[in-house]
Amino acid sequence: MIPVTTYRGATVAVFGLGGSGLATCAALAAGGARVVAWDDSPASLAKAEAAGHETADLRHIDWSGIAALVLAPGVPLTHPAPHWSVGLARANGVEVLGDIELFCRERRATAPRSPFVAITGTNGKSTTTALITHILAETGRDPQMGGNIGTAVLSLAPPAAGHSHVVECSSFQIDLTPSIDPLVGICLNVTPDHLDRHGTLDLYAAVKERLVAGVQPGGTAILGIDDRHCQAMADRAERAGHRTVRISIRNPVADGLCLDGADILRMEAGAVVRRFSIAAAGALRGTHNAQNAMAAYAACEALGLTHDAIVRAMLTFPGLAHRMEQVGRIGRVLFVNDSKATNADSAEKALAAFSDVYWIAGGTPKEGGIAPLARFFPRIRKTYLIGKSAEDFAKTLGAHPHVIAGTLDKAVALAAADAAAEGAADPVVLLSPACASYDQFPNFEVRGTAFRDLVLAMPGVVKV
Template sequence: MIPVTTFRSASVAVFGLGGSGLATCAALREGGARVIAWDDNPASVDKAAAAGHETADLRTIDWSGVAALVLAPGVPLTHPAPHWSVGLAHAHGVEVLGDIELFCRERRATAPASPFVAITGTNGKSTTTALVTHILAATGRDPQMGGNIGTAVLSLAPPATGRTHVVECSSFQIDLAPSLDPSVGICLNVTPDHLDRHGTLDLYAGVKERLVAGVPVGGTVVCGIDDRHTQAMADRAERAGRRVLRISIRNPVADGLCLDGPDILRVAAGAVVKRFSLAGCGALRGTHNAQNAMAAYAACEALGLSHEAIVAAMLTFPGLAHRMEQVGRLGKVLFVNDSKATNADSAEKALAAFSDIYWIAGGTPKEGGIAPLAAYFPRIAKSYLIGKSAEDFAVTLGSHPHVVAGTLDKAVAMAAADAAAGGAAHPVVLLSPACASYDQFPNFEVRGKAFRDLVLAMPGVEKV
């Protein structure tokens, strides 16, 4: 836990009592603050009270003595309308913060020189966060990984000399961290997302840019340049005097990392200084993962690691669960769990990374279905359709081989048998649903675990 001493002896309101909210309450109290906790969900209030936290409806308290409102990132700050707690805070001149902001203030107060890597982007930020952490751990560093990746930042070990915090930041979290100041700031990409919470794409991109704009002079900005928003971010950061390493999977760069066929190049002052390949790492297949690897390399280089150490560690990265996760092999057949692919854009990454695919898809459909994936249908040997979307997906697939399996267990059995009997040298049974899971599973994690369990229960399967 990171005790938040910067609010010692002050009263702090906390709204939103999920995992990060409860961690915030505990960290503030440990640092000497008085915490007043509340949530719109009575069960969450009861859970906080059972943990010993003071609870009170924030509509009934005296705001004149409140120093700050700490808001959970899932609670609307601006769009479509500010949450009522935000309105009350603003009406009483009380600042509204998130737990990342509390971390930043505590770091500056206690260990300002401790390394802090912050990662954002519409896609790839979890993989990049985990990859940076893996490289640091494999090279003997003391990384602490948290934020949007699932571990509340204030539940980590405190900032200290020789300890590196690697924090994934969503746009919601950045919006609540006005003094975010990482020593290495990464923005991978910006594509339309969460516009219901930010209003427009430009406003959403502006929030993302705050992460790299907050990097102090002397720090390092790592920025993708494959979309117009990140291109502009990189240019503005450079004009502001920051060191900028640009990364691209489409174009050459003068200082940063880019692709040359299957290889990644480290370029400095327009010259190639290092070259490496990800061919030995199945967890980093695809050009989207090449971008993640470039960002992780740049961050670790900025932290003082050598090229040789970074690449050696990178090639042992096991990947993240449910994100192109290699589950097992049965003879020549590889089974891959990409349950996190809950829309067509996400599924595209996996379909582009493999050929001879026996594709398990379906669930609760998203707008557009799988029509945007038509260019990848020739890579698919056969599709096995499950869930609510199965019939509609069958229509979209048309004459491409497919079967309506209905349920995941039937789809896995059919796909495994067909892949083993087919003539391909390297067939892949791929769960990449392009759908939400809610028709048959509580969430994508449960769906992915079910796939993993089904695969590993088959006789002869070797766990990867």
């Protein structure tokens, strides 16, 4: 735990008592603050009370004595409308922030030069976060991984010279972290997502940019420049005086990292200074993972690791669950769990990595559906549609072979049978839904676990 000493003696309100909210309450209390907590869920309130935290309906407290409101990232800050707790805080001149902001303030107060890598981007941030953590662990560092990847940042060990904090940051979390100041800041990409929470793509991109714009003096900003928003961010970061590393999977770069066929090049002043391949790393299949590897390489290089140590560690990266996760094989048929692909842009990465695909798609659709994936339809042998989006996706697929399976269990059975019966060279049954899961599953993790369980229960399966 990281005791938050910067609010010692003050009263702090906390709204949202999930995992990060409860960790925030504990960290503030450990640092000497009085905490008043609330949640709209009786079950969450009960958990907070069982942990010994004071609870009170924030609609009926005296806000004149409140130093700050710590908001859970899932609670609306601006769009479609500020949550009522935000309105009350602002009406009383109380700052609204999140748990990562508390971490940043504590780090500045106690260990301002301790290694802190912050990662954002519409896609790839979890893999990049985990890959950086893996490299640091393999090279004898003590990485502390948290944030949006699942562990509340205030549950980690405190900032110190011997601890490297590697923190995945969603746009919701950055919005609540006005003074974010990593030693290494990464923005991988910006594509349309979460527009219901940010209003427009430009506003969404502006939130993402705060992470790299806030890099502390002497630090490094790392940006994927394959979209116009991140390209502009890189130019602004450089003009602001930050050491800026550009990465691209599409075009050459003069200073940074780019692709030459299957090789990754480290460029300086237009010259190749390092060349390496990650082809032997099964968990880093696909050009999108080349971008993740470039970002991880640049981050670890900025932290002082050698080229050989970084590449050696990359090749042993096991990957993440639900992200291009190779689950098992039945004969030649490979089963891949990419449940984390909750939008078309993310699903594109998986479809681009395979050539004989039996695709399971569908759920609660995002804006644009699967129309942006049309150029990949020729490599899809057949599509098995599930969930709320099935009828609309069937119309988009048109004459391309597909069936409305309805549920995941039926889709897996149908896809497995077809993949085994047909003569594809490298058949892959791929769950990459291009949709949120909420129509049939609580979240993408539960959906991916269900897929994994279905596959591993099939006769003759060999776990990968």
